[in-house]
Every structure is written in C-alpha cells, then in structure tokens.
Amino acid sequence: MSDIKTQLVVLGAGPGGYSAAFRAADLGIETVIVDARETLGGVCLNVGCIPSKALLHVAKVIDDAKEMASHGVVFGEPKIDLDKVRSWKDSVVSQLTKGLGGMSKMRKVKHVQGYGKFTGANTLEVEGKGGKTTITFDNAIIAAGSEPVTLPFIPHDDERVIDSTGALEMKDIPEKMLVLGGGIIGLEMGTVYRSLGSQIDVVEFLDQLIPAADKDVIKIYQKYVKDKFNVMLETKVTAVEAKDDGLYVTFEGKNAPAEPVKYDKVLVAVGRRPNGSLLDADKAGVKVDERGFINVDKQMRTNVSNIFAIGDLVGQPMLAHKAVHEGHVAAEVIAGKKHYFDPKCIPSVAYTDPEVAWVGLTEKEAKEQGVNYESATFPWAASGRAIASGRTEGMTKMIFDKDTNRVIGGAIIGINAGEMLGEIGLAIEMGADAEDVALTIHAHPTLNESIGLASEIFEGSITDLP
Ligand code: FAD
Secondary structure, eight states, X not given: OEEEEEEEEEEOOXXXXXXXXXXXXXXXXXXXXXXXXXXXXXXXXXXXXHHHHHHHHHHHHXXXXXXXXXXXXXXXXXXXXXHHHHHHHHHHHHHHHHHHHHHHHHTXXXXXXXXXXXXXXXXXXXXXXXXXXXXXXXXXXXXOOEEEXXXXXXXXXXXXXXXXXXXXXXXXXXXXXXXXXXXXXXXXXXHHHHHHTOXXXXXXXXXXXXXXXXXXXXXXXXXXXXXXXXXXXXXXXXEEEEETTEEEEEEEETTOOSSOEEESEEEEOSOEEEOGGGSXXXXXXXXXXXXXXXOOOTTOBOSSTTEEEOGGGXXXXXXXXXXXXXXXXXXXXXXXXXXXXXXXXXXXXXXXXXXXXEEEOOHHHHHHXXXXXXXXXXXXXXXXXXXXXXXXXXXXXXXXXXXXXXXXEEEEEETTHHHHHHHHHHHHHTTOBHHHHHHSOOOTTOSTHHHHHHHHHSGGGOOOOO
C-alpha cells in the first residue's frame, strides 16, 4: 500500500490521456498517469490504430506486388511467415510505446500501473501488481476509453470468435472468416486477412458499408471490393453455433444464405462501448449515462468541477485525434488557460483499400440540416497521377455552402485518401471558400490536384477579383 499526492491524476494512458498528461506537465502541473497496461498508448498504440496500420502496410505491399503483373512485372506468390509479420507489427508498437515512456520520464510524469477506481471527489485507488496505491488529487482527467461491444447470442468465450484485439494478435490465417459489422475496424481487419490469404465474408445490417460516409462514395468502395469480399448488406447474424469443425453462422435478411454457413473464425466488429461505468465514478459524484458515456462541457469538465473527461468515453466519434485535442483542452483549462473544444470538423478515415476519408458535413448531413449546399466531384479516371498509378477508381468530392461559397465538407475515396484529407479539413477550419481552394496551385501530377479541380467545378469558385 502506498500513497501519492498530486495536483493532477489522469486515468487512462491512451491518446487522450497521455496527450493531456504531457500538456499538463509542460504547463508546470505535477501529474500522475494511471493505466492498467504496462505500456502507455492505450488502445490506439497497443491494440488499435498503430498495429492495424502496420498490418495494413503488409497487406498493401502484397496487393501492390500482385497488381504489378498487369503492368508487366511479375513477382512470385508471396510466402507469409506469420511469426515475422507478427513481430514486425509488435516492433512498430513497442517503438512507439517506448517513445512515449521516454517522453513521460522526460516530463517527470509518474506512471502508476494498475486498475484505478474513484473512492471520492479527490481520491482514486489503484490496484496493481505491487498492491494498492491511493492517489489524492486536486484535479482528475478521466480518459479510460472504450471496449469492443459483445453480443449476447455469440459464444465470445470460443477462441475462434475474435474481436479487433484478437484479430491483431494474428495467431493464424483462417481459411474462411466472417467479419460481423461493415464499419471501419471490421473492414480494415478484413483487408489485412484477405491479403494474407483468407476468404472474407462481411455482413452488415444497414444498406451500405461504412454507414457514416456518403452513399456515392461508398458505392465506389463496394464496387472495388466486390471481387475481394463477399458482402451481405441488409442482413444480420442471428446465431453462431460453435462445433468442433467450425463456427456455424445463421443469417437473416435480404442477402442471407438459406443455410447456416461454416467459418473458421468470426470477427465481431459491431462498435465500441465506453468504459465510464467501470470506474466507480459515482463515488466522486461524476454522472455516467446508462450507456457508459460521461457528459462534459466544452472545457471537458464533468458535472464535478475538478474532474474532467476526454476521449472515447465522452462520445462519438471514437477517434484518437479527437481524444488528443480534448486532452489538450482539459490540461490547459486545469492550468488556468481559457480554452474550449470547439472544432469545426473532425476527420474520419477508413484505411482500407481503397481508403475512404471524409471531413466536415457529409452530403447526407447537409441535406438533413437544410443547408443550401452544392457538391462537386472530380473522378480520378481523369487524374494523370491516378492513371499513372493504375488506380482510377477514386473520387474527390467537395461540398460548398451556396450562400457563402465556403467549403463545408469533403470526401475522398482512393489510394492515400487519408493523407489528402488534411487540406480539406484546413480549408473548413479556416473558413476558406471555393475560390481559395481553386486558386491554390496544386503540384502536378498529384492526387491532391483533384481537390483543386473539384473546387473549380463549383460555379462559386470563379468570382470577379476586387
Ligand atoms: P484508449 O486509447 O481507449 O485508452 C484508454 C486506456 O485506459 C487503456 O489503455 C485502458 O487500459 C485504460 N483504462 C481503462 N480503464 C482503466 C482503469 N479503470 N484503470 C486504469 N486504466 C484504465 N482511431 C483513429 O483515430 N484512427 C485509427 O486508425 C484507429 N484505428 C483503430 C483500430 C482499431 C483496431 C481500434 C480498436 C481502434 C481504432 N481507433 C482509431 C480508435 C482509437 O483507438 C480510439 O479512439 C482511441 O484509442 C481513444 O483514445 P482514449 O484516449 O479515449 O482511450
């Protein structure tokens, strides 16, 4: 049993938590960070954003090598050494988590490893390997993140039923795998396993994959992956029976197979639930809603004035970059600075093949909100760079407010869409209009040119200069 007294405790060391802790320490606040994991980085670095991208890189190289055959260069069939693939992924993770450990030490942020729960509005008890630690704090930031959703009719205790963490472990490459849920995480992992040799079925309850993105964008994605995944839209899983020779899945809905289908693995990727209810937050007086979310104001303050909350457990979108910015706000407010979390837009990216990225208003949202908008699209079949790269399926779409000509949204589907999206996000944040983007000289031949070219299509991009 040991006691620590500190100005700030941060509960959870994911992107939100470590960003908040580092910013607070940089502003001179004595900070302790608590996490059940041995390493800093939370879900994102340990079992989320980073390991998935390391594996997607492997998948991309395999796919690119195969595609080169149509350009006149033939490589042999790839030989997969799964142990080496796994250790590449692990080395990427450990390089980053070690880096965070170093940055934490440099800032004198103390890391307490163990599971923390509130015992009062100024006290937290941490149960770790070395016993219990009581932390008395002036301020706290709750950054405890989220966990994969489980479904009651699925035998999650069977090791052939996996979630994203299980998928990232890469124990084997199943011959046939069902991805349950057509959202970003499921499709990214499906992309990896398909490239490594699995046959992938994807089942989605709604009428499109990646339901948050616009239909015209997703149509392109669905067309591109038609021969790669067997996609069952408007269909749901009603039962999974674990037998010795496989998992027998029963479907219901528009595209449901008549008989149960046998799979070697089922990846359940139907969303994530916030960890707010697991922290005894009520003992500190912090209100948690029935789903486990914690309500905060624009300064990330909960209903208890010295306790803040950030990241996945304060609401959608559950994304690392949102958590980082919220963490900075919470730390700065605690340091006495006037700061708010008030972004005009938060980008979303599916790092699938092709990538799907969008920011600001989607066309669907603009319609629902009654915005007087116009969209302009530039097909990559007309982009020199896309043609030279053999990837013309892409499209760049810009959404403008017709009253002000300002950029209010954008979406890109195609290779490197995620990298390209930053320009549209910056345009929205800075209140740029169509003319600003159209008059920005983009280098030729780049895929980014398509952002300028799409903007030129919008009538409001050409006005008389003063
Ligand atoms: P988390 O990263 O969830 O970290 C919370 C930490 O708190 C965890 O380490 C946990 O151990 C700890 N914790 C929880 N409760 C306690 C407790 N009581 N005591 C001690 N410690 C506790 N987002 C993106 O933006 N881009 C991506 O490409 C992306 N890819 C993803 C891929 C996958 C497979 C997954 C699963 C997620 C992905 N995400 C991605 C989402 C991203 O990981 C999360 O949005 C982000 O990690 C949330 O950060 P956070 O700070 O809220 O908390």
